[in-house]
Amino acid sequence: MIRAAKQATKTIPIVMAITPDPVAAGLIQSLARPGGNITGLTFLTRELSGKRLELMTEMIPGLSRVGIISIVGFTPFKDYESAARTLKLSIQSIDVQAPNPDFPRVFQAAVKARVGAIITASVPGLSGHHKQIADLALHHRLPLMSESVAVVEQGGLATYDANRDEVFKRAAVFVDKILKGTKPADIPVEQPTKFDFAINLRTAQQIGVTIPPEVLARASRIIR
Numbered sequence: 001m002i003r004a005a006k007q008a009t010k011t012i013p014i015v016m017a018i019t020p021d022p023v024a025a026g027l028i029q030s031l032a033r034p035g036g037n038i039t040g041l042t043f044l045t046r047e048l049s050g051k052r053l054e055l056m057t058e059m060i061p062g063l064s065r066v067g068i069i070s071i072v073g074f075t076p077f078k079d080y081e082s083a084a085r086t087l088k089l090s091i092q093s094i095d096v097q098a099p100n101p102d103f104p105r106v107f108q109a110a111v112k113a114r115v116g117a118i119i120t121a122s123v124p125g126l127s128g129h130h131k132q133i134a135d136l137a138l139h140h141r142l143p144l145m146s147e148s149v150a151v152v153e154q155g156g157l158a159t160y161d162a163n164r165d166e167v168f169k170r171a172a173v174f175v176d177k178i179l180k181g182t183k184p185a186d187i188p189v190e191q192p193t194k195f196d197f198a199i200n201l202r203t204a205q206q207i208g209v210t211i212p213p214e215v216l217a218r219a220s221r222i223i224r
Helices: 002-008 046-059 077-086 103-112 127-139 149-153 164-179 201-207
Strands: 014-018 038-042 065-071 090-096 117-120 144-146 158-162 195-200 221-223
Touching (some): 046 195, 090 103, 127 144, 149 195, 158 164, 195 201, 201 221
């Protein structure tokens, strides 16, 4: 949507709040000096990939293989590769085809491949399937880490992400600066400073996972 807005106008200010790297996506020149008519915030979703894998290994001792669910055409898998090597984990890309992904087949394949946990990416095409993904993970007793807190609320095991409420609240500050005359090109793009680590204890009990007390103590939200 932001790319479409950028193509439509080079003069009307645009305030964004997005998950990809806006520099790598070609939306701005740099975080410090965006240039053009776009500024705003980024969620650091991809940059947090390693932290999610690290938390999974802490919650599930002995974890050796993790599946990454995404939509064909998106590449979150590569963001997990370097962290997986450091943690001595094997990761498997599990891509589904939009607009009608066959999740039952995907989970059957994951179980056959002896995947010990699943991470579901926050990419277009998956947001409407949170409940189905969480239900299938529960059915197969697979710990599910998400890049979005919505999946945990639907029954996923855990999530680690930027606090999205705080990010969207900060967007109003950008609008205020622009209305007072500051050019978007001169307003640095912000990265989040507050993060959410949510754990669904009900799900942990259902799939037989005991979360270590030291991990629970670091959670910003616990669903009981």
